[in-house]
Amino acid sequence: MVCQVLCREKPKVSVPMEHQQWLNRRAHGDGVVELELGHAPQNVLSVEYLMDFHHEIRALEADPNITVIILTSPFKDFSVGTNPEDWKQDAASREALDRALNTAFLTLFACSKPVVCVARGEVLEAGMFFVLASDVRVAHARAAFEMSEVSRGQFYPVALLEIARATLDPQSQRRLILSGQRLGPISGRHAGFVDVIADDYNDLIEYALKEARKLSNLPLECYAQTKLKLRQDALARIADTLIEDVDIADHWMPQGNGQRGTA
Numbered sequence: 001m002v003c004q005v006l007c008r009e010k011p012k013v014s015v016p017m018e019h020q021q022w023l024n025r026r027a028h029g030d031g032v033v034e035l036e037l038g039h040a041p042q043n044v045l046s047v048e049y050l051m052d053f054h055h056e057i058r059a060l061e062a063d064p065n066i067t068v069i070i071l072t073s074p075f076k077d078f079s080v081g082t083n084p085e086d087w088k089q090d091a092a093s094r095e096a097l098d099r100a101l102n103t104a105f106l107t108l109f110a111c112s113k114p115v116v117c118v119a120r121g122e123v124l125e126a127g128m129f130f131v132l133a134s135d136v137r138v139a140h141a142r143a144a145f146e147m148s149e150v151s152r153g154q155f156y157p158v159a160l161l162e163i164a165r166a167t168l169d170p171q172s173q174r175r176l177i178l179s180g181q182r183l184g185p186i187s188g189r190h191a192g193f194v195d196v197i198a199d200d201y202n203d204l205i206e207y208a209l210k211e212a213r214k215l216s217n218l219p220l221e222c223y224a225q226t227k228l229k230l231r232q233d234a235l236a237r238i239a240d241t242l243i244e245d246v247d248i249a250d251h252w253m254p255q256g257n258g259q260r261g262t263a
Helices: 017-021 047-062 084-088 091-109 125-132 158-167 170-178 185-191 201-216 220-241 246-251
Strands: 023-027 032-037 068-072 115-119 122-124 136-140 144-146 196-198
Touching: 023 047, 032 047, 032 201, 047 091, 068 201, 084 091, 091 125, 091 158, 091 220, 115 125, 115 201, 122 125, 125 144, 125 158, 136 185, 136 201, 158 170, 158 220, 170 185, 185 196, 196 201
Parallel strands: 032 068, 068 115, 115 136, 122 144, 136 196
Antiparallel strands: 023 032
């Protein structure tokens, strides 16, 4: 499987109830599974949450009965990114958060199965990478997208910057990343990171399911290999930059045949 090895396998342990509740699955038939991101109240990205997301995406990808993944949020805002205070902690804590961001969003970006992201409310900073790393993006008409890390003097983790480079054109990189402009869904559609806009909240999941069922009817093995080939340059740059992290360097470097290394 594509998303396999950013972290070594560990023995199964009991998961705290709050962790079980912040990532919830809902089956919609035809192999389509919704993964609800439920870290109340705004899906703030912590190390634990990001690593749980990483493991959940791996599990969904490994399940042969699942064809398409839909990412949703039950909250007013889809995700507001990390807590700025977490970047003021000691060096070890900052490094752990940096690596968790690399791990979670690299796993999503390289997931072999089609992923549909349903964005509503504010989608801010690192929370934008749920959108950028997905394959189809459905947004509410009042959604807002903003990446203001540079204005705060905060550097992007390597994987996130490469995902942005692979999915945003130069003008959108300048507007979103360098200038920190807030864009609406229409601007997002023009920039290529929003595909479908829903005027009504009730239509969001219906539109997402419609897109997911289109994807589930595709030859999924061909889809998976072609998706990886399209993204292999970005994955190679990430692996090259993070060469000292053996979990990334050994397993995420694409091979000439479009498959990922298995060392």
